[in-house]
Amino acid sequence: KTLGLLTTDLALHAPSQIASAVKSRAGQAAASVSISMLEQHDAASCVAALQELLAQRVEGVLINVPLDDALAQQLAAQAAPTPVLFLDVGETAAVNSLVFDAMQGARLGVEHLLAQGHRQIALLGGPQTSVSARTRFTGWLVALQQAGLTPCASAHGDWSAASGYEKAHSLLAGMQLPDAVLVANDQMALGVIRACVEKGIAVPAQISVVGYDDTADSAWFSPPLTTIRQTFKEAGERSVDWLLSPSAQADVTGQTRLPVMLIERHSTA
Numbered sequence: 001k002t003l004g005l006l007t008t009d010l011a012l013h014a015p016s017q018i019a020s021a022v023k024s025r026a027g028q029a030a031a032s033v034s035i036s037m038l039e040q041h042d043a044a045s046c047v048a049a050l051q052e053l054l055a056q057r058v059e060g061v062l063i064n065v066p067l068d069d070a071l072a073q074q075l076a077a078q079a080a081p082t083p084v085l086f087l088d089v090g091e092t093a094a095v096n097s098l099v100f101d102a103m104q105g106a107r108l109g110v111e112h113l114l115a116q117g118h119r120q121i122a123l124l125g126g127p128q129t130s131v132s133a134r135t136r137f138t139g140w141l142v143a144l145q146q147a148g149l150t151p152c153a154s155a156h157g158d159w160s161a162a163s164g165y166e167k168a169h170s171l172l173a174g175m176q177l178p179d180a181v182l183v184a185n186d187q188m189a190l191g192v193i194r195a196c197v198e199k200g201i202a203v204p205a206q207i208s209v210v211g212y213d214d215t216a217d218s219a220w221f222s223p224p225l226t227t228i229r230q231t232f233k234e235a236g237e238r239s240v241d242w243l244l245s246p247s248a249q250a251d252v253t254g255q256t257r258l259p260v261m262l263i264e265r266h267s268t269a
């Protein structure tokens with residue numbers, strides 16, 4: 001059996017860890033995985049990449065690309081009757097999906113900082129083209145609002161450590177330093193911590209930093225990163241299991257939401 005994986009940039013840690021889990025699980029089931037990586041997420045690139053995978057007669061396709069509802073639905077229709085499972089779509093997309101609960105993750109990050117007494121909280125979101133980045137950002141805003149707060153500053157990066165570093169310089173440029181920064185992924189948090197070190201700002205004594213992902217390196221950051229864990233291995237394994245199961249052939253669509261958890265390390269206090 002052969003499965004297809006259509007993925008966003010594998011230079012990013014989260015998608016590469018998902019791809020790794022997909023490969024291993026498929027291997028255990030004696031299935032092979034044909035991987036197609038997209039540099040652009042526009043409709044034409046997605047349609048062409050999916051077409052190439054389907055031409056290889058794959059028996060099911062996993063799509064880990066941030067997609068708005070209409071494009072996700074278009075791709076599912078293009079692949080039919082080959083089953084497709086989406087890993088990065090919103091809850092209103094009429095497709096089969098397995099996603100992490102982004103609202104829960106955002107809330108856990110905010111609640112953790114509030115419990116430590118922080119009130120001046122800055123936000124560093126992911127790219128606004130990504131549905132998950134938008135949901136995390138909205139989740140933070142809502143959770144802050146519920147506590148009667150608005151963010152003292154906000155910015156958006158592109159998920160890379162370099163963008164986290166650059167945006168941190170603007171977030172930390174004001175007269176008054178924030179108490180804390182919520183960052184939409186660990187790679188950007190790495191850049192934020194580096195910017196703090198350069199500015200002589202102690203993490204966590206002067207600023208607490210919360211990441212998002214808990215990719216394999218995050219426990220080795222300096223200081224070890226407090227972050228929201230998404231279980232990428234589980235997501236990869238469950239996706240493969242689903243595609244290889246009879247449920248993938250059934251005509252029902254639905255979203256499975258995996259819970260996330262806060263991992264408290266030493267970048268917050």
Ligand code: IPT
Nearest residue numbers: 008012014015088132159185213
């Ligand atoms: C999401 C990661 O949280 C983020 O760090 C980035 O790598 C992004 O993927 C790339 O698309 S996880 C995704 C399954 C929502």
